[in-house]
Amino acid sequence: MRKRKNWFLPGIYVLVVVINVLSCGKEGFGDKMRQSVFHVTQYIQGHISSLFPFSVGELLLIFAVLLAMGALSLSVIALVRMIAARIKGSSKGARGETDQDRGRAEKNRGETDQDRGRAERTRVKTDQDRGKSGFVKFTAAYFYSLLWITGVVAVIMSINCFVLYHCSSFQENYMQCEEREYSVRELALVRDHVVRQCNELAKTMGRDENGHIVYEEDMKQRAIAEMRRLGEEYPLLGGYYPVPKELAFSGFFSQQYMMGYYFPFSMEANYNGTMYIANVPSTLCHELSHVKGFIYEDDANFIGYLACTSSEDAFFRYSGYLSVLDYLNRDLYESLGHSREAYLMYESCSPLVESDNIFLTKEAWEEVESRAVIDTGTVRQASRSFLETNLQINGIEEGIASYGDVVEQLLAYYDGVLY
Numbered sequence: 001m002r003k004r005k006n007w008f009l010p011g012i013y014v015l016v017v018v019i020n021v022l023s024c025g026k027e028g029f030g031d032k033m034r035q036s037v038f039h040v041t042q043y044i045q046g047h048i049s050s051l052f053p054f055s056v057g058e059l060l061l062i063f064a065v066l067l068a069m070g071a072l073s074l075s076v077i078a079l080v081r082m083i084a085a086r087i088k089g090s091s092k093g094a095r096g097e098t099d100q101d102r103g104r105a106e107k108n109r110g111e112t113d114q115d116r117g118r119a120e121r122t123r124v125k126t127d128q129d130r131g132k133s134g135f136v137k138f139t140a141a142y143f144y145s146l147l148w149i150t151g152v153v154a155v156i157m158s159i160n161c162f163v164l165y166h167c168s169s170f171q172e173n174y175m176q177c178e179e180r181e182y183s184v185r186e187l188a189l190v191r192d193h194v195v196r197q198c199n200e201l202a203k204t205m206g207r208d209e210n211g212h213i214v215y216e217e218d219m220k221q222r223a224i225a226e227m228r229r230l231g232e233e234y235p236l237l238g239g240y241y242p243v244p245k246e247l248a249f250s251g252f253f254s255q256q257y258m259m260g261y262y263f264p265f266s267m268e269a270n271y272n273g274t275m276y277i278a279n280v281p282s283t284l285c286h287e288l289s290h291v292k293g294f295i296y297e298d299d300a301n302f303i304g305y306l307a308c309t310s311s312e313d314a315f316f317r318y319s320g321y322l323s324v325l326d327y328l329n330r331d332l333y334e335s336l337g338h339s340r341e342a343y344l345m346y347e348s349c350s351p352l353v354e355s356d357n358i359f360l361t362k363e364a365w366e367e368v369e370s371r372a373v374i375d376t377g378t379v380r381q382a383s384r385s386f387l388e389t390n391l392q393i394n395g396i397e398e399g400i401a402s403y404g405d406v407v408e409q410l411l412a413y414y415d416g417v418l419y
Contacts, residue, residue, distance in 0.1 A: 211352075
């Protein structure tokens, strides 16, 4: 009976191509996917990953590395075996003629020994063939399974990540304002407003003996509540949210200067548990915005800002204002022609704000460095190169610089409020 050909595997890869081609070429396709298919996958995958107390995405990354190492090892072994077989075959061919000439004289004497050894050689050869066959079958099965895994992951990544880069932004959906150039004065007004808020809120924070902020409530549940509240005004942010998870390898992510991570293949919002506490609320809301299909980093920064600064919780408001402070400071300084004298004429951050506006505390950095397997500079450079390339491949020409585009959204948001 003839075996029917299985079209499921090639069908998966065809589906990946179709999804990505349509998202790139058909206007509105990405938005429709986000509101339909993505909405379903986000709900299902979010519930599944929430069954586990650890980051499933982080574990899957480790599994992917192991699979890649296995594929590389099998490829090397197969290559070595092939080369060895060719060398052995050539040696036998060159030695064969001499052995035959020498063997003719001893032919009669050796017939009995040959008969006795024939059975033994046949058995050994059979065992060798069986071993070769077993390796070939295992290798074929391994790479076939790898093709299936890669195909499934490609479909999930297409729906939960790649397509989202072709969706309309948060500003296009909910901030239909006229595009215009903003002046240095208007930028300064937004920046000074944020600085004043930071200065006031910094004084209200509970602190320990070292001056570090202390917060006793559940930040994860508070972040979900803030995002759901924001969803009442902006419907695309409404609905189910998975509980954010701390990264097990937060030290390694600290070396990359990563505050959080969105894993599309597990639909999880993850955060760096080693970073200073003031960064956590805004990071949680930032990553949760990715879970709702807003993949652009400036969108996520702005949504995180809105969720935090509109909260009734002072600590969340403080985290939200701090999250955009560096972007505003940088843009104002550049707009003033890098004049420090002109820059110092504007609102100054208080010493408390300066001490809170950090990535890691000194003690945390020391612990990260003491446990580091690879030099932090090397890890950071590799991470930046990967992130820059990934963003540009997905159509974000500015790369990492696009994070700072949140300033443009802030200027539009405060248009008619501060000026």
